[in-house]
Amino acid sequence: MVSKAFFVAFSLWLLVLLLFNPSQAHVLFGFYNVTCPNAETMVRDEVGKVLAKQPDLAGALIRLHFVDCFVGGCEASILLNSTANGPAEKDAPLNKGIRGFDVIDGIKAKMEQACPGIVSCADIITMAARDSVYLSHGPFYTIPTGRRDGNGSVASDVAKYVPSPAATIDDIKAFFAKKNLTVKDLVVLSGAHTLGKAHCYSFSDRLYNFKGNGSSDPSLDANYTMALQNQCKPNDMTTLVDLDPDNATMFDLDYYKLVSNMKGLFASDVALLSDVDAKAYVTRQANATKTDEFFNDFATSMVAMGRLSVLTHQNGEIRKICSKLPTKFF
Ligand code: HEM
Incomplete structure (x- = not known):
């Protein structure tokens, strides 16, 4: 008979494989449970405060998630500012009306105070979209997290995917x-x-x-x-x-x-x-x-949609400011 100790060891081995195998771009339910247990509650509270003042921003936050995930993947490329290297996705003609950047930046700033360097901008957009649906009387659903942020954003990609x-x-x-x-x-x-x-x-x-x-x-x-x-x-x-x-x-x-x-x-x-x-x-x-x-x-x-081409494990990074890449990329 398979012993309990063997079963526990086998399960741990599977978990380690899942967590550290770079070829598996998996997001996980409860990813921040240990590293930043209040992350999801913080995002919901902040989105709630914003929507209490300006309820129509719920739509803006959901659209941000859609356009982020469709271009490249859900890796927060939509939040990056244009640089000397060229215009970023947010400045593409199809995105000129896009709203809600300040909301994500505000949440990220609070998140960096509570859990520095832990919660990605990509996960914040995903959570903010989910909470916008829920706080507008739509369904609540659990989302896997652990997305990391990408290091590029090119305006001309937008028309190819949106x-x-x-x-x-x-x-x-x-x-x-x-x-x-x-x-x-x-x-x-x-x-x-x-x-x-x-x-x-x-x-x-x-x-x-x-x-x-x-x-x-x-x-x-x-x-x-x-x-x-x-x-x-x-x-x-x-x-x-x-x-x-x-x-x-x-x-x-x-x-x-x-x-x-x-x-x-x-x-x-x-x-x-x-x-x-x-x-x-x-x-x-x-x-x-x-x-x-x-x-x-x-x-x-x-x-x-939130699983599209996510970056996980050692791929990607955790940006400190959602609109900017760290200087190592310049
Ligand atoms: C099927 C193809 C789609 C097209 C062609 C499309 C197109 C658009 C356009 C043109 C706008 C208005 C932009 C503006 O004038 O500022 C818009 C707004 C919006 N879209 Fe879509 N969309 C599509 C799919 C989606 C999807 C999949 C989602 C989310 C899951 C979504 C969510 C929204 C929301 C919530 C708004 C309102 C944004 C705001 O309040 O700022 N759309 N969409």
């Missing part, structure tokens, strides 16, 4: 497939568009010059088009509009109702209706009386 709001369904599916994410992940994660804000320039072609024809997009509800035209004049580069005009700070099924009712803000939202499976999901959630299926699916897809 779909534009004018993307067709084939384009968007291809972008998700590149990341081994499914059409289900696509339609589920798009549900995040129930929160937050968009700049007029992200969709104004649909209001004024759809496909260069000088008129509005016929697939956008006519009354909604007029309401949006009132908020967004042509060439408006600054105004922010709610993605969900009914309640942009509540994580709910509204996105699917809007898309079903020709009120999806971006052409890429409407595009979901051109895929049979995505359309079936949109229609089911638009008519659902309970949020359970969407909430479970959203949690699953966010955890999958």
